[in-house]
Amino acid sequence: MKETQGTRRRFLKTAGFAAAASVTRVDRSFARGRSPATTRPDKIQFQLGLASYTLRKFKLDDVLAMTKRVGLKYIAFKDFHLPMNSTPEQARDVLEKVKKAGLILYGGGVIYMKTEAEVHRAFDYAKAAGMKTIIGVPQPQLLPLVNERVRQYDISVAIHNHGPGDRTYPTPASAYEKIKNLDRRIGLCNDVGHTKRAGVDPSESCAKYADRLLDVHMKDVSEATARGRGVEVGRGVIDIPRLVRTLVKIGYKGIVSFEYEKDADDPLPGLAESVGYVRGVIAAV
Amino acid sequence: MKETQGTRRRFLKTAGFAAAASVTRVDRSFARGRSPATTRPDKIQFQLGLASYTLRKFKLDDVLAMTKRVGLKYIAFKDFHLPMNSTPEQARDVLEKVKKAGLILYGGGVIYMKTEAEVHRAFDYAKAAGMKTIIGVPQPQLLPLVNERVRQYDISVAIHNHGPGDRTYPTPASAYEKIKNLDRRIGLCNDVGHTKRAGVDPSESCAKYADRLLDVHMKDVSEATARGRGVEVGRGVIDIPRLVRTLVKIGYKGIVSFEYEKDADDPLPGLAESVGYVRGVIAAV
Numbered sequence: 399m400k401e402t403q404g405t406r407r408r409f410l411k412t413a414g415f416a417a418a419a420s421v422t423r424v425d426r427s428f429a430r431g432r433s434p435a436t437t438r439p440d441k442i443q444f445q446l447g448l449a450s451y452t453l454r455k456f457k458l459d460d461v462l463a464m465t466k467r468v469g470l471k472y473i474a475f476k477d478f479h480l481p482m483n484s485t486p487e488q489a490r491d492v493l494e495k496v497k498k499a500g501l502i503l504y505g506g507g508v509i510y511m512k513t514e515a516e517v518h519r520a521f522d523y524a525k526a527a528g529m530k531t532i533i534g535v536p537q538p539q540l541l542p543l544v545n546e547r548v549r550q551y552d553i554s555v556a557i558h559n560h561g562p563g564d565r566t567y568p569t570p571a572s573a574y575e576k577i578k579n580l581d582r583r584i585g586l587c588n589d590v591g592h593t594k595r596a597g598v599d600p601s602e603s604c605a606k607y608a609d610r611l612l613d614v615h616m617k618d619v620s621e622a623t624a625r626g627r628g629v630e631v632g633r634g635v636i637d638i639p640r641l642v643r644t645l646v647k648i649g650y651k652g653i654v655s656f657e658y659e660k661d662a663d664d665p666l667p668g669l670a671e672s673v674g675y676v677r678g679v680i681a682a683v
Numbered sequence: 684m685k686e687t688q689g690t691r692r693r694f695l696k697t698a699g700f701a702a703a704a705s706v707t708r709v710d711r712s713f714a715r716g717r718s719p720a721t722t723r724p725d726k727i728q729f730q731l732g733l734a735s736y737t738l739r740k741f742k743l744d745d746v747l748a749m750t751k752r753v754g755l756k757y758i759a760f761k762d763f764h765l766p767m768n769s770t771p772e773q774a775r776d777v778l779e780k781v782k783k784a785g786l787i788l789y790g791g792g793v794i795y796m797k798t799e800a801e802v803h804r805a806f807d808y809a810k811a812a813g814m815k816t817i818i819g820v821p822q823p824q825l826l827p828l829v830n831e832r833v834r835q836y837d838i839s840v841a842i843h844n845h846g847p848g849d850r851t852y853p854t855p856a857s858a859y860e861k862i863k864n865l866d867r868r869i870g871l872c873n874d875v876g877h878t879k880r881a882g883v884d885p886s887e888s889c890a891k892y893a894d895r896l897l898d899v900h901m902k903d904v905s906e907a908t909a910r911g912r913g914v915e916v917g918r919g920v921i922d923i924p925r926l927v928r929t930l931v932k933i934g935y936k937g938i939v940s941f942e943y944e945k946d947a948d949d950p951l952p953g954l955a956e957s958v959g960y961v962r963g964v965i966a967a968v
Contacts, residue, residue: 467952468952468956469915469918630754630959631959632959632962632963632966633754638963638966638967639963639966639967642967666951666952667752667753667951667952667954667955668955669952670952670953670955670956670959671753671955671956671958671959672959673956673959674915674916674917674955674956674957674958674959674960674961674962674963675959675960675962675963675966676959676963677917677959677960677963678917678923678924678959678960678961678962678963678964678965678966678967679963679964679966679967680963681917681923681924681960681963681964681967682924682927682963682964682966682967682968683967
C-alpha cells in the first residue's frame with residue numbers, strides 16, 4: 399500500500415504534477431468508500447465536518463443521513479438535534495444513533511451562556527453527549543467560571559464570533575483579547591462568514607490567532623459588510639483557496655465545519671456544492 | 684472595475700497568493716449573481732455546462748430550474764428534454780423556454796446515427812433548436828455523409844466515446860483515427876469517465892487529441908475498469924486537478940459538461956457536489 403502510494407507519488411512528480419501528489423491519498427481513500435475526513439495526507443491536517451445548524455429544519459435521522467450523503471464524518475449539534483434540557487439517558491440515545499451512522503459527534507453549538515447556571519448546564523450537556531468541544535458564546539464575566547469548568551471537564555470552549563451585530567464577540571480579535579490569558583483549551587471558533595461581514599480577512603485572522611484556533615465555521619457570504627448573506631461556498635466574496643492554504647500553513651488540526659445558512663428548507667444541494675468546492679480546493683492547492 | 688481587479692491582483696501577489704489571483708474574477712462575478720461560465724479569466728478559457736442526461740427523470744421546467752440552481756449556464760439536451768421527432772415549432776418553443784431561463788442550449792446528445800435518415804434527422808433537429816454541436820455516435824460508414832452535413836449546416840459533431848462496452852468508439856483514440864482527415868468541425872467529446880473505464884488516462888487523451896477536442900463530459904468513476912460506476916466528482920479515481928490543468932494548458936475553449944449518472948431519481952445533491960468540486964479545483968489550480 400505504502401509502496402503503491404510512493405510509486406504513484408514519484409510518477410506524479412515525474413509527470414510535473416507534484417502539487418497534486420500530496421492530496422492523492424484523500425481522493426484514493428474516498429474512492430474506496432471511506433470519508434476523506436479519516437485520512438491525513440501530508441499537508442492537510444484538518445478534518446471536514448458539519449455544524450448541524452445547517453439542517454435546523456430537519457429531524458435527527460434526516461440530519462445523519464444528509465451528513466453521510468455529503469461524505470462528512472464529524473458533526474457538531476445545534477440544540478435542535480439534542481435539546482439543552484436532555485437527560486443523560488436521552489443524550490446517550492442520541493449519541494448511540496450518531497455512532498451507528500458512522501459519524502463522530504465532536505461538539506455542540508452555538509451554545510449561549512448568560513448565567514452561571516447556563517455554564518454548568520452547557521458542560522453537563524457536552525459531557526453527557528461525549529462532546530469534546532463547546533462552540534459557545536459565554537458572557538465575558540462568566541469566563542473565570544468557564545475556565546474552571548474547562549479544567550474540571552477537559553472540554554474545550556471555542557468562542558464563536560457573530561459579526562457586526564454582535565456586541566460581545568463581533569470578531570475573532572474581540573474574543574481573543576478576552577481569552578488569551580485563560581486555559582489554552584479556551585479558544586476561538588472562527589466563523590469565516592461573520593468575520594468577513596465584520597470587514598476582517600478570514601485568512602489573516604485564522605493566521606493571527608492560530609495558537610487558539612479550535613474550530614472553524616466554513617461558509618461564504620455575498621458581501622464583506624453587515625448586509626452580507628450566506629451563499630454557497632465559492633459563490634461569495636471569501637477567498638477560499640487562500641483560506642485553505644492558510645489553514646494548511648498554520649498546521650490547523652481541528653475541524654472545519656460547514657454551516658450553510660441559505661435555503662433552510664432545502665439545504666442539501668447548497669451544502670453539497672459547498673462541500674464539493676472545499677474538497678476541490680483541497681485537492682488542487 | 685478593471686482598476687479594482689488590478690488593485691486586488693497586486694495585493695494578492697504582494698501577499699504571496701499569486702496563484703489565486705487569476706481566478707479571482709470568476710469568484711467575484713459569481714458573487715454578483717452572474718454565472719462563472721460567463722467570465723473568462725486569464726487561464727480558464729472553457730465554460731462549465733450540463734449534459735441533461737443527468738436529469739433524465741425530470742421534465743424540462745425542473746431541468747432548467749436545477750441547472751440554474753447549480754449555477755450552470757450552458758446545457759446540452761438529451762432527447763428526453765427535446766424529442767428527436769419534435770417539429771420545428773416544438774423545438775422553437777423549447778428553445779424559447781431555455782432562453783427565458785437565461786441558459787444557452789449549446790448542443791444535443793448523445794445522438795446515435797445508424798442510418799442516413801438518422802444523420803439527416805440529427806442535423807435538422809440540431810438546426811431547429813439552434814444547437815452548435817451534436818454530441819454524437821455516427822456509425823463509421825456514415826462519416827462521409829456527416830462530413831457533408833457539417834459543411835452544409837456549420838454544426839459541429841463531437842464523437843462520444845462510451846468505454847469498454849462500446850465496439851465502435853470505446854476511446855477517444857478510436858474516434859480520432861476515424862475523423863482525423865475529415866472537416867475540423869468533426870472532433871471528440873471526451874467522456875472522461877468512459878475514457879478512464881477503458882484504462883486510458885483522461886488528461887493524456889485530452890492533451891493528445893487537443894486539436895479536435897470539441898466537448899468534454901465531466902464525471903468521476905469508482906474504478907478504472909469496465910466495472911467502474913459513476914460517482915460524485917472528486918470521490919472517484921480520476922485526477923481532476925490534473926485534468927483541469929491539462930484543459931487550461933491546451934487552451935481548451937469549449938464546454939465542460941457535467942454528466943452525473945448516479946442517483947437518477949435524486950441527482951441534484953451529487954450534481955451540486957460535482958459542480959462545486961470542479962469550481963473549487965478551478966479556483967485553486
